[in-house]
Amino acid sequence: xxxxxxxxxxxxxxxxxxxxxxxxxxxxxxxxxxxxxxxxxxxxxxxxxxxxxxxxxxxxxxxxxxxxxxxxxxxxxxxxxxxxxxxxxxxxxxxxxxxxxxxxxxxxxxxxxxxxxxxxxxxxxxxxxxxxxxxxxxxxxxxxxxxxxxxxxxxxxxxxxxxxxxxxxxxxxxxxxxxxxxxxxxxxxxxxxxxxxxxxxxxxxxxxxxxxxxxxxxxxxxxxxxxxxxxxxxxxxxxxxx
Amino acid sequence: xxxxxxxxxxxxxxxxxxxxxxxxxxxxxxxxxxxxxxxxxxxxxxxxxxxxxxxxxxxxxxxxxxxxxxxxxxxxxxxxxxxxxxxxxxxxxxxxxxxxxxxxxxxxxxxxxxxxxxxxxxxxxxxxxxxxxxxxxxxxxxxxxxxxxxxxxxxxxxxxxxxxxxxxxxxxxxxxxxxxxxxxxxxxxxxxxxxxxxxxxxxxxxxxxxxxxxxxxxxxxxxxxxxxxxxxxxxxxxxxxxxxxxxxxxxxxxxxxxxxxxxxxxxxxxxxxxxxxxxxxxxxxxxxxxxxxxxxxxxxxxxxxxxxxxxxxxxxxxxxxxxxxxxxxxxxxxxxxxxxxxxxxxxxxxxxxxxxxxxxxxxxxxxxxxxxxxxxxxxxxxxxxxxxxxxxxxxxxxxxxxxxxxxxxxxxxxxxxxxxxxxxxxxxxxxxxxxxxxxxxxxxx
Numbered sequence: 001x002x003x004x005x006x007x008x009x010x011x012x013x014x015x016x017x018x019x020x021x022x023x024x025x026x027x028x029x030x031x032x033x034x035x036x037x038x039x040x041x042x043x044x045x046x047x048x049x050x051x052x053x054x055x056x057x058x059x060x061x062x063x064x065x066x067x068x069x070x071x072x073x074x075x076x077x078x079x080x081x082x083x084x085x086x087x088x089x090x091x092x093x094x095x096x097x098x099x100x101x102x103x104x105x106x107x108x109x110x111x112x113x114x115x116x117x118x119x120x121x122x123x124x125x126x127x128x129x130x131x132x133x134x135x136x137x138x139x140x141x142x143x144x145x146x147x148x149x150x151x152x153x154x155x156x157x158x159x160x161x162x163x164x165x166x167x168x169x170x171x172x173x174x175x176x177x178x179x180x181x182x183x184x185x186x187x188x189x190x191x192x193x194x195x196x197x198x199x200x201x202x203x204x205x206x207x208x209x210x211x212x213x214x215x216x217x218x219x220x221x222x223x224x225x226x227x228x229x230x231x232x233x234x235x236x237x238x239x240x241x242x
Numbered sequence: 243x244x245x246x247x248x249x250x251x252x253x254x255x256x257x258x259x260x261x262x263x264x265x266x267x268x269x270x271x272x273x274x275x276x277x278x279x280x281x282x283x284x285x286x287x288x289x290x291x292x293x294x295x296x297x298x299x300x301x302x303x304x305x306x307x308x309x310x311x312x313x314x315x316x317x318x319x320x321x322x323x324x325x326x327x328x329x330x331x332x333x334x335x336x337x338x339x340x341x342x343x344x345x346x347x348x349x350x351x352x353x354x355x356x357x358x359x360x361x362x363x364x365x366x367x368x369x370x371x372x373x374x375x376x377x378x379x380x381x382x383x384x385x386x387x388x389x390x391x392x393x394x395x396x397x398x399x400x401x402x403x404x405x406x407x408x409x410x411x412x413x414x415x416x417x418x419x420x421x422x423x424x425x426x427x428x429x430x431x432x433x434x435x436x437x438x439x440x441x442x443x444x445x446x447x448x449x450x451x452x453x454x455x456x457x458x459x460x461x462x463x464x465x466x467x468x469x470x471x472x473x474x475x476x477x478x479x480x481x482x483x484x485x486x487x488x489x490x491x492x493x494x495x496x497x498x499x500x501x502x503x504x505x506x507x508x509x510x511x512x513x514x515x516x517x518x519x520x521x522x523x524x525x526x527x528x529x530x531x532x533x534x535x536x537x538x539x540x541x542x543x544x545x546x547x548x549x550x551x552x553x554x555x556x557x558x559x560x561x562x563x564x565x566x567x568x569x570x571x572x573x574x575x576x577x578x579x580x581x582x583x584x585x586x587x588x589x590x591x592x593x594x595x596x597x598x599x600x601x602x603x604x605x606x607x608x609x610x611x612x613x614x615x616x617x618x619x620x621x622x623x624x625x626x627x628x629x630x631x632x633x634x635x636x637x638x639x640x641x642x643x644x645x646x647x648x649x650x651x652x653x654x655x656x657x658x659x660x661x662x663x664x665x666x667x668x669x670x671x672x673x674x675x676x677x678x679x680x681x682x683x684x685x686x687x
Contacts, residue, residue: 064685073599073681093679094603101601112596112684116250121243128243129602170600 022049023082024178024209025070030079030089032065032232039065041232043079047211049177052204054223055213062232063213064182070211071104071180072096083178101130105171107181111163113155119166120151123173130174141169145199161192168199179203181212185219197222248613255586259618262582262664266622267629269575270660274630275637276568277655278646280561282638298492298531300325300333300543324349324486327474329538333492334382336533341495341525344394345380347487349373349477353470355424356433369420370469371434373477378408392471395493399466403428403458406472411479414454414472418461430456432470436480452480492534492543496527498558503528572663579618579667583611587671594675595683608672615664623660627653 025047032040040062047053057063068074069081072088075096081089088099100106113122123138142151145165155163164184171179181200185193201222204210212223220226228235252259302323327347334342355367375391382388393405406413416426426432434452454476460466478484499507503526506513510532513521522529527545534543587594597607631648638646 068681068685071599073684074679093598097598097601097603100599106599108684110684112592112599114593114596116254117246121246124243125597126600129597129600129606133243 023047024049024084025211026082028080030069030081031077032069032074033077038232040069040076043234045227045234047209049209050204050207052201052210052222052224053212054220054226055211055229056215056217056220056226057229058215061229063229066229067180067182067211067213071106072099101174103176103178105174105176105179107167107171107179107184109183109186111155111167113163113166115155118152118154119147119158122155122166123169126170126173138173141173142166145169159192161188161195164188164192164196165199168196172203177208179208179210181210183213185214185216247610248617251610251614258582258586262579262618263622263625265575265578265582266619266660266664267626269571269663270623270626270656271629271633272571273568273659274627274648274652274656275633276564276571277652278630278634278648279637280564281649281652282646297496297527297546298494298534298543299546300490300492300534300538300541303540303542305542324483324488325490325538325541327485327487330380330490331382332537333490333534334380334388336530336537337522338494338525338530338533341530342492343495344493345390346375346392346395346491347474348489348491349474349481349483349487351477351481352437353480354435354437356435366435367424368437371477371480372466372469372471373474374471375474376405376408395491398462400461401458403456406457408473411473411476412454413457414470415458415460416456417467417469418459419467420469421459426456428456428458432456434470434480494527494530495525496530497525499526499528572659575663576667579615579664580670583615583668583671584674587611587674591678591683594678595680598678599680599684604676607675611668611672612665615668616661619661619664620657622664623657626660627656630656
């Protein structure tokens with residue numbers, strides 16, 4: 001079953017991504033300071049609709065801080081952040097929560113699944129806070145990512161790769177146009193890493209905008225573009241030719 | 243989904259949730275007991291306080307008409323006018339009849355004690371024979387077998403021996419001081435001679451050999467200590483005043499006086515119609531006195547203020563104390579819940595952070611904890627109610643020799659208060675949820 005799903009994903013990944021010039025994410029002079037520590041300093045870049053961008057850099061470079069701001073989980077100390085053309089950098093927490101549930105699908109390195117909820121219930125959780133839980137739809141989503149037979153399992157009964165796919169299913173269930181992933185393969189073995197990357201490529205091919213934080217140069221190669229972060233600065237943009 | 247989260251939360255933290263339910267349950271049990279006491283203590287305590295004497299005295303109206311002769315108050319009719327014995331039942335048929343717990347008539351007759359002489363003058367020993375009801379039937383419209391008498395209204399009388407029986411007119415109580423003076427004991431027979439100047443010699447002669455048996459020695463600390471107390475029938479027979487009584491003691495359950503009743507006491511005419519209705523339909527001693535006078539136009543009823551005001555003050559203070567303890571119990575329970583919820587929220591910070599990251603508003607997250615508090619409050623309240631009902635029953639039985647029965651109003655009150663206690667307990671901890679940033683808990687910052 002898993003192999004069938006992988007094959008389906010690989011085939012889908014070969015489909016050409018849908019890109020446009022419309023900027024869904026644009027940051028200008030973005031800074032995030034923690035006391036005297038400049039985690040992010042004067043960052044400028046943009047991401048177009050349908051683009052697959054890898055945000056790369058060594059540990060502590062500020063890439064997760066950047067992703068947290070892009071996910072509206074955190075606010076910048078200074079600078080502007082336009083999401084779908086709307087300035088969201090200084091919105092209060094409750095308004096940022098609305099943006100998170102309406103526009104953004106989050107994929108975490110640590111999966112962050114609720115331990116006492118089954119796989120399908122974890123997916124339905126995102127529906128619950130977005131609109132109305134629909135179990136059939138959640139089961140269909142798990143089926144799509146090859147976890148149909150694991151729907152009633154608790155996270156503790158799933159492998160790391162399966163947990164990450166549940167996390168991705170949760171990010172996708174509300175049909176968000178933007179997927180922001182923080183080290184989505186950081187805790188996975190090679191085989192599961194390949195599975196998750198294929199899945200992300202497929203989603204991108206369907207027209208979703210994806211920004212993925214990783215420090216793995218090989219993973220960066222699957223993206224359309226790489227944004228390199230070092231010491232809180234955007235060092236370069238473009239395909240990694242290093 | 244919401245119910246799944248709540249039920250799983252209970253399953254995952256069963257021990258802590260049980261602890262919270264027990265905390266609310268114990269507070270609810272205590273509050274149920276205390277509220278039962280607050281509601282019931284008025285009647286129970288008033289009943290207990292009645293053992294210190296009646297609180298209303300009814301006498302013939304003429305007894306209260308005083309003349310001022312040369313600066314001295316004088317009532318030429320005092321002790322010469324009487325009330326009718328068959329009027330007693332009318333007292334038990336006033337608007338506040340259910341609050342009338344006892345009625346005792348008295349008729350005082352001066353007598354000589356044959357064979358005994360005064361220490362000072364060698365003259366025959368002169369004393370009062372007080373006729374009364376000990377435990378006598380007073381037939382009223384609603385209850386033909388209603389009984390009352392000194393046993394109910396004068397519980398403070400200490401009897402050595404036995405109470406006389408009303409239907410055995412030769413049985414009497416002898417006052418403690420008198421018994422000491424004439425060296426009388428239980429079982430002794432005493433001969434009474436009527437001392438009534440208005441009776442003819444033949445009548446005096448007829449009563450000369452009235453023999454009575456001492457069934458008990460009474461100590462009251464009042465005039466009865468120097469008297470012989472027997473049945474009303476015998477007093478009437480000795481005095482020839484058939485069907486007459488001199489005064490009536492009434493025990494009534496009353497509520498503490500307030501501004502309205504004091505205004506009525508000064509001048510009933512100063513009350514507006516609405517005030518009059520409120521006063522009349524409240525169990526103020528002044529309202530009951532007024533209603534007795536309405537029922538017995540030839541009588542004057544007076545409140546025994548020392549007893550009445552003492553009762554009101556004690557009961558009111560007791561109720562205030564119980565209410566304060568009730569509040570303290572709920573505050574303690576709230577603090578306990580608050581502490582437990584605080585720990586729960588700290589433990590579930592990551593989960594809360596995730597829910598917020600997924601776009602849950604603060605209200606949605608609050609609703610999880612409020613619902614948990616609601617369940618804890620409701621379950622704890624119901625369990626506490628059961629426990630409290632049992633405790634109230636026992637407390638009533640131990641303190642007042644009759645169980646305190648749970649008033650229906652207490653049931654919803656305790657459950658609502660328990661839920662409020664649990665909800666108040668989560669207010670402070672849930673404020674921590676608002677300040678909890680998802681990025682801080684998910685990334686451990």
